[in-house]
Amino acid sequence: MAESLFQTKDQYNCSVCLELMKDPATIPCGHSYCMSCIKAYWEQDEFSRPRCPQCRHEFHTKPALNKNTMLAEILEKLRNTTLQGSPAQPGEVVCDLCTDIKLRAVRSCLECRASYCETHLQPHYDIPALKKHKLVVATEIQTCPRHDKLLEAFCRTDNMCICLSCVMDEHKGHDTVSSAAERDEKQATLEANKCTFVTKRKKREKELHELREATEAHAQSAQQSVEDTELAFTSLVSFLEKNCSEVIEKIRAQEESYLDQSADLQEQLELEIAMLMGQEDVIDKFLQTEDNVYFLQNFKNMPSASGAEESPSRTLQPVVSFSAVSHMVYEFKEKLEIFWKQKVNNVGEILMSSCPEEVPPQVQQFT
Known part of the structure; x- marks a missing residue:
């Protein structure tokens, strides 16, 4: 059961915040999101009608949002089953504190300059001193290769990220601002x-x-x-x-x-x-x-x-213009009928002049 949940965990992520959905709400097109995420997305989208972030289906009015209780139960079971995290895959950020099996990191701390799985991240939620640390989505934290410090500044002169020591060193006098x-x-x-x-x-x-x-x-x-x-x-x-x-x-x-x-x-x-x-x-x-x-x-x-x-x-x-074509056709029809009647009369006159005494019955019908 746990193996199958690990394999399908990503499909339960909200496509807005990229995290496991919280208070999942399903909109009419069938896609589901965190209740707060889809509300915030619609509030920020000022240029069009409310639409689905994934399939782009537009709605005339904002659909009523209700919690999907069945999906919420599945997500709760998934959280309980994967509390210890899942093994990191190639290319994923790993937890710096895991020893035996390196689990996938879920958050990185810019203060500690380390990445943590769900279990090792818990102290940052429980310990008051650690609660003040800046947490971001798990990423490889880059530091200054010269001073081994965070890249907290940006040099506009050289168009590159630098640390605070660089500001006072080789980038002194440059146009620098915070990252x-x-x-x-x-x-x-x-x-x-x-x-x-x-x-x-x-x-x-x-x-x-x-x-x-x-x-x-x-x-x-x-x-x-x-x-x-x-x-x-x-x-x-x-x-x-x-x-x-x-x-x-x-x-x-x-x-x-x-x-x-x-x-x-x-x-x-x-x-x-x-x-x-x-x-x-x-x-x-x-x-x-x-x-x-x-x-x-x-x-x-x-x-x-x-x-x-x-x-x-x-x-x-x-x-x-097809209407002009239709008009031309009707005009042609009328002219052709007139022309045909004239020719029939001419033929009748010719026949009668050639045989004035005896007019064949088939010619008489045209006179």
Whole structure:
């Protein structure tokens, strides 16, 4: 039982805080989060309707949140079963105090400069002196290779994290600030970039919606034009049916050409929207890190709105009006009927002039 729980523990983590869910709440799309995490996420998301952080499904109003009691019971059993932690896997941060089996660390202490599993972390919650220590998500704590101190400052001149001794040593006179202050400034830049990506994505989503509506209307217009054409040509003699098929074929060809262009444009917009959403997700996950050093060192790898080239708005206009085609067909029908009657009368007159005394019955019906 314990083995199976270890193997599936990650699926019970909240995708917002990345921790085992507390007071789990399941939203209508089926995904579950910590009650407090999903509330905070919706309060911070000021640019759109409430949506699921995972599948991006949007809701017209904020869904009512209730505790998922069945999931809560499973999580409680999981906590009790995994109280001693789970063995660290390759690439994971290990507990510095474990001796025999190195368990996976859940928190790192910036004061102690050590990482702890659930069991060895407990003193930081119980001992008053340790409660004041700064705890972050388990990470490899980096120190100054020269002074063996925490990288608590940032040199803007050299664009690198340094310790406080470096500020008074080789970086003396440089433009230096605290790591936290530099992180705040760069975080503000990232948040501004995210707002830009959100605005661009919404613009593309609007264009995609308008394009789909235009495509549907265009298809309906094409279908109506086909029906009008068929109705007009069926009233003519049989030899005009071939002309009717030719007109329909041209309409279908134009419609297919438009739909092909529309499909390509929709695919481009969907790809661009997916890319923008991916950049949002990267920034969202990166903003959740608590390690200032990791944040600052990896900031340059984040997507930048200033580097994203603005794509022009894409619209697709039909090259022909199907209503005009329908009008032209009816006008052609009327003219053809008039022309046909005139020719029939001419034929009758010719026949009667050639045989004035005897007019065949089949000619009399046209006079």
